[in-house]
Amino acid sequence: xxxxxxxxxxxxxxxxxxxxxxxxxxxxxxxxxxxxMKENVSKPSRLVDITRLPLNRIEDLAGGGLRLGALVxxxxxxxxxxxxxxxxxxxxxxxxxxxxxxxNMATNGGNLLQRTRCYYFYDVATPCNKRDPGAGCSAINGxxxxxxxxxxxxxxxxxxxxDMCVALAALEAVVHVxxxxxDRTIPLAEFHRLPGDTPxxxxxLAKDEIITSIDLPAKxxxxxxxxxxxxxxxxxxxxxVSVAAALEMDGDTIRETRLALGGVAHKPWRNPDAEAxxxxxxxxKDHFEAVAETIVRSAQGFGHNTFKIELxxxxxxxxxxxxxxxxxxx
Numbered sequence: 536x537x538x539x540x541x542x543x544x545x546x547x548x549x550x551x552x553x554x555x556x557x558x559x560x561x562x563x564x565x566x567x568x569x570x571x572m573k574e575n576v577s578k579p580s581r582l583v584d585i586t587r588l589p590l591n592r593i594e595d596l597a598g599g600g601l602r603l604g605a606l607v608x609x610x611x612x613x614x615x616x617x618x619x620x621x622x623x624x625x626x627x628x629x630x631x632x633x634x635x636x637x638x639n640m641a642t643n644g645g646n647l648l649q650r651t652r653c654y655y656f657y658d659v660a661t662p663c664n665k666r667d668p669g670a671g672c673s674a675i676n677g678x679x680x681x682x683x684x685x686x687x688x689x690x691x692x693x694x695x696x697x698d699m700c701v702a703l704a705a706l707e708a709v710v711h712v713x714x715x716x717x718d719r720t721i722p723l724a725e726f727h728r729l730p731g732d733t734p735x736x737x738x739x740l741a742k743d744e745i746i747t748s749i750d751l752p753a754k755x756x757x758x759x760x761x762x763x764x765x766x767x768x769x770x771x772x773x774x775x776v777s778v779a780a781a782l783e784m785d786g787d788t789i790r791e792t793r794l795a796l797g798g799v800a801h802k803p804w805r806n807p808d809a810e811a812x813x814x815x816x817x818x819x820k821d822h823f824e825a826v827a828e829t830i831v832r833s834a835q836g837f838g839h840n841t842f843k844i845e846l847x848x849x850x851x852x853x854x855x856x857x858x859x860x861x862x863x864x865x
Contacts, residue, residue, distance in 0.1 A: 536572050536573055536575070537572070537575070537578045537580070539579055539580050539581055539582055540580065540581045540582070541581070541582050541584065542581070542582075542583055542584065543583075543584040543586075543587060544583050544584065544585050544587070544588060545587070546588065547588055547590075547713055547745060547747065550583055550585050550588060550745050551713060551714055551715055551743055551744070551745055552715075553581075553583045554583055554742070554743055554745065555715065555742065555743040556581065557580075558578075558579055558580035558581055559579060559580070559581040559582075559583060560577070560579035560581070560582055560583070561582075561583050561585050561745065562582045562583065562584055562585070562586075563584075563585050563586050563606055563642045563644065563645050564608070564640040564641045564642045564645050565640070565645075566633075566637050566640050566641045566645065567641075567645065567648070567649045567650060568645075571650060571657075574657050574658075574659065575659050576650075576656065576657060576659060576666060577650075585606065585745065586606065588606060590604040590605045590606040590607075590644075590747055590748065591604050591606040591607050592604045592607070593607055593611075593612065593615050593617065593618070595617070596750060596753075598752075598753055599753030600750055600751050600752050600753045601617055601618070601621065601622065601750070601751045602748050602749070602750050602751075603618075603643050603748060603749040603750075603751065604643065604747075604748055605642060605643055605644030605745075605746040605747050605748055605749070606642050606643070606644065607642065607643050608638065608639055608640065608641065608642060608643075609629050609632070609633075609637075609638040609639075609641045609642070609643065609646060609699065610629075610635065610638040610639045612625070612626075612629060612643055613625075613626045613629035613630050613638065614626070620757065621755040621757055622702075622706065622751055622755040622757070623755075623757055623760060624702050624705060624706070624755075624756060624760040624761070624762055624779055624781055625699070625702040625703065625706065625751070627702070627760075627762040628698045628699055628701055628702035628762045628764075628777075628779060629698065629699050629702075631698045631762060631764045631774075631777070632697070632698035632699065633771065634770075634771050643699070643746075643749055644745075644746035644747075644749075646697055646699045646700065647697070647699075647700060647703075647710065647726065647727075647738070647746060647749070648737075648738065648740070648746070649695070649696050649697050650665075650737060651665065651691075651693035651694060651695055651696065651737065651801060652681065652693065652694060652695075652696040652773055653665070653674055653681075653682065653693040653694075654674070654677075654678065654681075655672075655673035655674050655677060656693060661673045664690045664691050664730075664734045664735065665691055665693060665730075665734045665735050666735070668733070668734075668735050672689070672690060672691055672692065672734075674691075674692050674693065674837075675689070675692055675837055676837075678839055679692060679837045679838060679839045679840050680839040680840050681694065681773065681775065681798075681840065682694060682837060682839075682840050683799060683800050683801055683840075684799050684800075684831075684834040684835055684836055684837075684840060684841075684843045684844055684847065685796075685799050685800040685804050685831075685833065685834050685835075686729040686730075686800040686801055686802070686804065687730065687800075687801070687835060687837075688729070688730045688731050688732065688734070690730050690731070690732055690733075690734045691730035691734030691801065692730075692837060693730070693734070693801060694797075694798055694799065694800060694801065695727060695737075695797070695800065695801055695802050695803065696773050696774075697797070697803075698762075698764065698774065698777060698797060700723070700727070700797070700802075700803050701762075701777055701778075701779045701795045701796065701797035701803045702762060702779045702795070703723045703749065703751075703803070704723050704724060704779070704795035704803035704804075704805055705756075705779035705780070705781045705793040705794065705795040705805075706723075706751055706752065706754075706755065706756070706781070706793070707722070707723065707724070707752060707793070708722075708723040708749050708750060708751050708752070709721070709722055709723065709749070709750045709752075710722075710723060710726050710746060710748075710749055710750075711746070711747045711748045711749070711750065712740060712741075712744045712745060712746050712747060713744065713745055713747050714741050714743045714744035714745070715743050718747075720750075721739060721740070723749075723803075724805065725739060726738055726739060726740070727739075727801070727802030727803065728801065728802065729800070729801050729802060730801050734801070737801075754783070756781035756782065756783060756793065758784070758861070759781070759782035759783070759784050759858045759859060759861055760779075760780065760781045760782070760858050760861060761778070761779075761780045761854045761855075761857035761858040761861060762777070762778070762779050762780075762854075763777060763778045763780070763850055763853060763854040763857065764777040764797075765777065765798075765846060765850055773798065774797050774798035775798050775843060775846060776796065776797070776798045776799060776843060776846050776847045776850045777796065777797035777798050777850075778794065778795070778796055778797075778847075778850045778851055778853075778854035779793070779794070779795040779796075779797075779854075780792075780793070780794055780851075780854040780855050780857070780858040781793040781794075781858065782813075782818070782855070782858045782859065784818065784859070787817050787818055788815065788816065788817055788818070789813045789814060789815070789816060789817075789818050790814065790815070791814060792810040792811070792813040792814055792826075793805075793810060794806070794809065794810050794826070794830070794851065794854075794855075796830070796847060796850075796851070798843075799834070799843060799847055806829065806830050808829065809826045809829040809830045810826070812825060812826050812829065813826055813855075818855070818859045820852065820856065823851070823852045823855040823856065824852055826851065826855070827847075827848040827849070827851035827852050828848065830847070830848070830851055831844050831845075831847050831848045831851075834847065
């Protein structure tokens with residue numbers, strides 16, 4: 536690990552000024568950043584501690600939604616009574632990730648900013664376009680069992696690791712950020728990026744911006760939802776494939792569908808055309824199979840991870856079936 540200086544920001548404006556300097560990074564829970572620093576993947580020369588900023592509350596919004604402060608720990612978010620009651624899919628997703636100790640430290644804002652998971656990204660002895668643009672991607676022709684099958688490019692096939700972000704994508708959350716040019720909002724769907732020709736840029740957050748909150752809309756799909764996470768072991772493992780399924784139903788008819796997949800792309804993956812196929816029709820396995828086929832139609836395997844295509848197809852069907860049953864068993 537390289538040497539670095541440390542300072543603590545007194546307020547949001549000061550944090551924005553501090554982080555604009557070259558080589559500076561924010562630190563809160565540090566659950567991802569410290570790992571990256573230990574492996575010499577990230578080498579900030581200055582850390583700005585933002586843990587004392589007033590961004591640690593969960594509050595009701597006037598329109599019926601909920602505002603999640605960026606510095607609220609993941610555990611506090613998952614167990615908050617308003618989240619559990621109105622957005623249970625988010626609570627389930629958070630609790631499916633990491634360990635209790637990590638969830639106690641990790642923050643909501645930090646969860647959004649996790650770097651993608653890839654053996655080669657973390658191994659500085661191997662070429663990686665994410666670490667060193669233009670160096671090449673070792674994963675494409677390497678051991679790529681955990682890697683992406685959707686939205687890939689010839690530059691990178693890494694996947695985004697977050698469980699929380701998959702649920703946020705299904706809920707159509709909005710991220711609030713502040714920078715030197717003021718405040719702005721970024722829909723969760725536009726916050727993370729696909730690799731394209733710039734795999735080293737994970738998000739559309741500017742260098743001098745800080746996440747202040749995440750807003751959840753009023754509709755939480757609390758009656759018919761499922762978060763399915765398929766992994767190599769039952770706990771403390773990243774998803775091979777995960778699915779957040781949220782349905783609004785009238786009897787056996789689906790009125791609205793939200794589906795977000797994790798473990799399959801450089802960002803939480805949604806296919807609006809596939810989701811629309813279910814709206815206004817009966818909730819049947821045949822219809823779920825058609826939707827799943829549409830979602831994986833453009834998927835591409837790279838050898839070791841080709842099994843994910845069929846795994847994702849089956850996971851979508853299973854998650855939708857569970858979401859339907861959830862309301863009937865309540």
